Amino acid sequence: MMTTKIQAIPTNLITGFLGSGKTTAILNLLRTRPENSRWAVLVNEFGDVGIDGAMLEKEQLNDGVFIKEVPGGCLCCAAGLPLQIALNLLIKKAAPDRILIEPTGVGHPKKVLDVLTGEFYQSVLDLKATICLVEAHKLTQAKYLDNETFIDQLNIADIVLASKSDQATEEELKHFYQFFQSYDIPKDHVNSIEFGEFSAELLDIERNIQRCVTFPDAHSHSHSHQTHVHKTHVDKKRTEIEQIEEIQQEISADDDYSWQKFENNGQGYYGCGWIFSHSIIFDEDKLENFVKNDSFSRVKGIFHTNNNWLLFNRSEQDFTKEKLSQSADSRIEIIEPDYHDWNLVEEQLLACIYSN
Numbered sequence: 298m299m300t301t302k303i304q305a306i307p308t309n310l311i312t313g314f315l316g317s318g319k320t321t322a323i324l325n326l327l328r329t330r331p332e333n334s335r336w337a338v339l340v341n342e343f344g345d346v347g348i349d350g351a352m353l354e355k356e357q358l359n360d361g362v363f364i365k366e367v368p369g370g371c372l373c374c375a376a377g378l379p380l381q382i383a384l385n386l387l388i389k390k391a392a393p394d395r396i397l398i399e400p401t402g403v404g405h406p407k408k409v410l411d412v413l414t415g416e417f418y419q420s421v422l423d424l425k426a427t428i429c430l431v432e433a434h435k436l437t438q439a440k441y442l443d444n445e446t447f448i449d450q451l452n453i454a455d456i457v458l459a460s461k462s463d464q465a466t467e468e469e470l471k472h473f474y475q476f477f478q479s480y481d482i483p484k485d486h487v488n489s490i491e492f493g494e495f496s497a498e499l500l501d502i503e504r505n506i507q508r509c510v511t512f513p514d515a516h517s518h519s520h521s522h523q524t525h526v527h528k529t530h531v532d533k534k535r536t537e538i539e540q541i542e543e544i545q546q547e548i549s550a551d552d553d554y555s556w557q558k559f560e561n562n563g564q565g566y567y568g569c570g571w572i573f574s575h576s577i578i579f580d581e582d583k584l585e586n587f588v589k590n591d592s593f594s595r596v597k598g599i600f601h602t603n604n605n606w607l608l609f610n611r612s613e614q615d616f617t618k619e620k621l622s623q624s625a626d627s628r629i630e631i632i633e634p635d636y637h638d639w640n641l642v643e644e645q646l647l648a649c650i651y652s653n
Contacts, residue, residue, distance in 0.1 A: 305423035306388070308396040309500050310409065312450045313430035314441065315402035315595050315632060316612025318460040320349045321493035322430060323397055327353075327362055329497060330395075337363040337393035339383055343401040344368060344630040345559035346570030348597045351624065352608065363391035380412050388421070395500070396422070403564050403632070405446045406453050407510045426485060426502040429454035433465040433473040433489070440634075445512035446564065451477075452510050455485045456499055462489035464615065482507055556647075560639060566632055569639040571646065573627040575601055583649040584609065589616060590645075592637070598629030603651045 313319045323338060330336050340350045350366030365387040367379050387396070400409055406427065413424050429450050435441040442448070451457065459465065459473045470489055477487045485502050488495070555577065561568040581602040588596050588609045596611040599621060606621045609629075631642065 305420060306393060306396055307425050307500065308398065308413065308422045309425050310406060310413070310427040311397055311399045311430070312406050312427060312454065313402060313460070314432075314435065314444075314447050314450065316615065317402065317430040317432055318493045319399050319402070319430055320352055322458075322460070322490075322495065323399060324353065325493050325495075326397065326497055326500070330361075333361065334394045335361045335363070335391055337365070337387045337391040337396045339365050339367070339380075339387055339396065339398045341367045341380075341399065341401045341404065342630070343403055343563075343566065343632055344561050344568040344570040346572055346628050346630045348599065348628060348630050349399065351599055351628065352621075363387060363393065365390075380409060381417070384418075403446060403566050405510075405512075405515050405564075406450055407513055410453065424504050425500060426455035426504050427453055428456045428458065428499065430458050430460040430493075431473075432461055433459045433469040436473055436476050437469065445515035449510040449512050449515060453508050455502060455505055455508065457484050457487050458495060459489035460493065461491070461615070463491045465489070558639070558643060562636075566634055567636050568630065568632040569637070569642065570628065570630040571643070573601075575624065575626050577601065577627060578603055578651040579627065579649050580651040581607065585618065587645055587649050593631060593633065595632045596629065598627070599624050600627045600629070 311319050311323060320340075327336060327338070338353060340347075340353065342349055345368050347366050347368040350364055350368075353362075353364045365383050367383045384396075384398075387393070398409070398413075400406060410424075410427070412418070413422055431451065435447070457477055459470060462470060465473070473489065474487060477484050482505060485505065486499060556571055556573045559570045559572075561570075579600045579602045581604045584600060584602060584607075588598070588611050593611060594613050596609065598609045600607055600609065601624070606623055608617075608619050608621050610617045629646070631637070
């Protein structure tokens with residue numbers, strides 16, 4: 298009697314530091330995927346609010362795209378259980394032809410790869426090339442070159458792409474190519490891209506298992522979370538993720554539920570996110586000035602404004618704003634290497650609410 302051989306699912310890890318353009322690149326890949334194919338995307342974010350997953354879900358993509366988000370830290374914490382649970386649910390729901398996994402920008406890739414290459418997934422996943430997006434100018438700055446996670450994202454990558462190359466100088470791009478010529482194990486593909494666009498053919502490049510990291514213990518830093526709950530009871534017997542998901546659902550369903558704040562810190566970074574009821578309207582101009590505040594370096598948010606629903610995205614000095622279809626709620630996440638007085642930031646954010 299013959300048994301059907303399990304067909305391993307082609308899977309790629311899409312890494313890159315904060316603001317490198319991972320979500321934009323994944324969106325482009327989803328838009329150009331083969332007709333009638335089923336693709337699944339697992340997104341992990343540093344903060345508890347979750348912006349990238351909401352962005353992907355709000356895009357008008359055809360049937361056959363399945364999104365699962367794991368907010369609040371990293372996929373590999375607690376012996377990789379969040380990753381395994383989310384991935385198992387996604388595979389069961391989607392039965393995908395391909396899986397793309399986007400870890401948080403400050404997450405170390407080694408433990409994620411350890412889970413994906415472990416015994417449980419050996420016959421389930423066909424782990425292909427790891428792709429790392431990097432902004433060329435960061436390869437000239439000590440604050441990135443001294444960051445162990447940033448370096449190991451580059452070390453473990455089979456493919457390295459200079460994202461946002463339209464914003465890079467000729468010297469920065471020249472240095473980018475020279476930087477990756479010094480590796481003992483050459484990269485399979487090094488190139489520069491614009492607007493997150495690259496060929497899906499790169500996804501089929503095989504992974505080189507000989508690549509290794511320099512700082513395997515870089516991800517040992519713990520995470521801590523604080524949820525500031527308004528008009529909701531916290532059950533300490535339930536998991537933090539379950540409570541956060543319930544709070545988010547209540548905010549979306551209840552017009553009287555005004556806003557909620559979630560603090561998170563770990564791996565040398567501090568984050569704070571807010572979710573607002575969809576009935577709250579923000580002033581577009583005030584909100585843009587808030588996001589462009591010089592004290593912020595990484596801000597991403599979806600807002601109901603007096604000029605439609607808008608996505609604001611700030612990475613260092615790079616700022617974009619674009620229209621989105623209606624969302625269930627407004628939400629924002631700020632991630633910084635230095636601690637901020639989040640109560641003061643909240644006051645500034647609330648001052649952006651629209652008034653006739």
